[in-house]
Amino acid sequence: MISDEILRIGDGSLAKRLVVNPRTALLSNYEVLTLLRDLESDHLARTKTALRIKKEEEASGLNSTVPVGGGKDPTVVEVCENLRTVSFEAIQYLSADYQPTAAQTPEAITRLVKAIQPYGLTKAEKLQIVNLAPQHHIELYVIVEELEDRLAERMEEVISHVQKSLVLDPTLAPVSRQNTIPQNRAQNEEWEADEEYVEFDDHGEGAGVEGDLDMEDD
Amino acid sequence: MFNLAILKDTVAVHPSDFGGPQEQAIIAELNKKYANRVLHDVGLCICVFDITEAGEGKVRYGDGFLWYKVIFRMVIFRPFASEVILAKVMSSDRHGIRLTLGFFDDIYVPVAYLPEPNAFDPNEPAHFWLPNSETTELLDSPVADRMWIDKGEVVRVRVEADEFYDDEPGPIKMADGVQVVKEVQARAPFTITASMAEQGLGPTSWWAAAQLEDDVEGEGDAMDEG
Numbered sequence: 001m002i003s004d005e006i007l008r009i010g011d012g013s014l015a016k017r018l019v020v021n022p023r024t025a026l027l028s029n030y031e032v033l034t035l036l037r038d039l040e041s042d043h044l045a046r047t048k049t050a051l052r053i054k055k056e057e058e059a060s061g062l063n064s065t066v067p068v069g070g071g072k073d074p075t076v077v078e079v080c081e082n083l084r085t086v087s088f089e090a091i092q093y094l095s096a097d098y099q100p101t102a103a104q105t106p107e108a109i110t111r112l113v114k115a116i117q118p119y120g121l122t123k124a125e126k127l128q129i130v131n132l133a134p135q136h137h138i139e140l141y142v143i144v145e146e147l148e149d150r151l152a153e154r155m156e157e158v159i160s161h162v163q164k165s166l167v168l169d170p171t172l173a174p175v176s177r178q179n180t181i182p183q184n185r186a187q188n189e190e191w192e193a194d195e196e197y198v199e200f201d202d203h204g205e206g207a208g209v210e211g212d213l214d215m216e217d218d
Numbered sequence: 219m220f221n222l223a224i225l226k227d228t229v230a231v232h233p234s235d236f237g238g239p240q241e242q243a244i245i246a247e248l249n250k251k252y253a254n255r256v257l258h259d260v261g262l263c264i265c266v267f268d269i270t271e272a273g274e275g276k277v278r279y280g281d282g283f284l285w286y287k288v289i290f291r292m293v294i295f296r297p298f299a300s301e302v303i304l305a306k307v308m309s310s311d312r313h314g315i316r317l318t319l320g321f322f323d324d325i326y327v328p329v330a331y332l333p334e335p336n337a338f339d340p341n342e343p344a345h346f347w348l349p350n351s352e353t354t355e356l357l358d359s360p361v362a363d364r365m366w367i368d369k370g371e372v373v374r375v376r377v378e379a380d381e382f383y384d385d386e387p388g389p390i391k392m393a394d395g396v397q398v399v400k401e402v403q404a405r406a407p408f409t410i411t412a413s414m415a416e417q418g419l420g421p422t423s424w425w426a427a428a429q430l431e432d433d434v435e436g437e438g439d440a441m442d443e444g
Contacts, residue, residue, distance in 0.1 A: 019257070020224040020225060022259065022261075022294075024223065027222060032219075032264070032293060034295065062244065080246065081251070082254035085254055086253055086262075086321050121292070141418050142374065142417070148280050
């Protein structure tokens, strides 16, 4: 599926743009949040290095009038305003307190997706269970079509799987979940220390959700 | 809510960026061009996910840029039809409610998609839902009974449809050698129509309160299974 389109860019020149595939894979909110945070910290790190270089240069008295970068000051990290705006706002939305992302970890999401495998849910339903983490009947009810017929008694099981996947404030949690918290924390730290992001391991689909939400075989 | 789109484009990298890694320079250029913009029939671009394929950089006559043909993956915001999302109420008027996600605020809930029976109180101004009511004059109802959908409230909505509008500027019109600037009402290039007319949709606080009552009854079961 290839659709040709002509895009008018700022300076009036025409560029040919091709949309090869408008939707190859679905991403969970958690994946997008991680990607954006990654981007943000990357940007911060580069700004810091740039500042440090600048300071060092000033300290060593190297104050050349012609910057090395061919007219462009190498110490200025170029910021794309659009990107900064959208990523800042998206991070705010995705990490808001009414979203479950704060309580999620890649491992827990993977476990959750595996756990809800046997219930015959569609990809879209599974994605929404990951994104919204329904903890009550009514929340699950809006996500899963014809919930009563399809899941009947097993609704509670799905909800408990969801609850197990969240590292939430313990007052809301069932008692048994407290056992899993220390373990999750440990994983969390380990993961944060790890420079390589497991879920962006790139196989065309986030490994964070086990490639399960890939659209291609739909 | 988010998905990946594969796109193809040709980007130019400025000579001052030749020093660093080319991949980074290409991604920066792509982000500059696409981030926070709506692609027709694709959705709102968030940022580049990765580069799938990039050709050899070529220099054209006339500038010193390196031109790359690239195929890349873009993170796109476009919730699918029937997806349930959380949003905040931005404003209300007679015709419906406008919602915002922070980075995207062209989500509308028309009156037809509000839970029945509902009414708009211009004094607030906000819509309210009056469950189990028989009266036809909703605005005469006691204020305390009303289920308000207030500004700033977190609501759960179902995506019903989305629409793209291509605001093609067209050729510049000239009258007596002077450019004629048409005053067109700016229309959002990408709007989403959402619904609250269902059990479980609408302000999350409504259902959280209802759930608490339920939980007291079913407490025992939930504990066993957890």
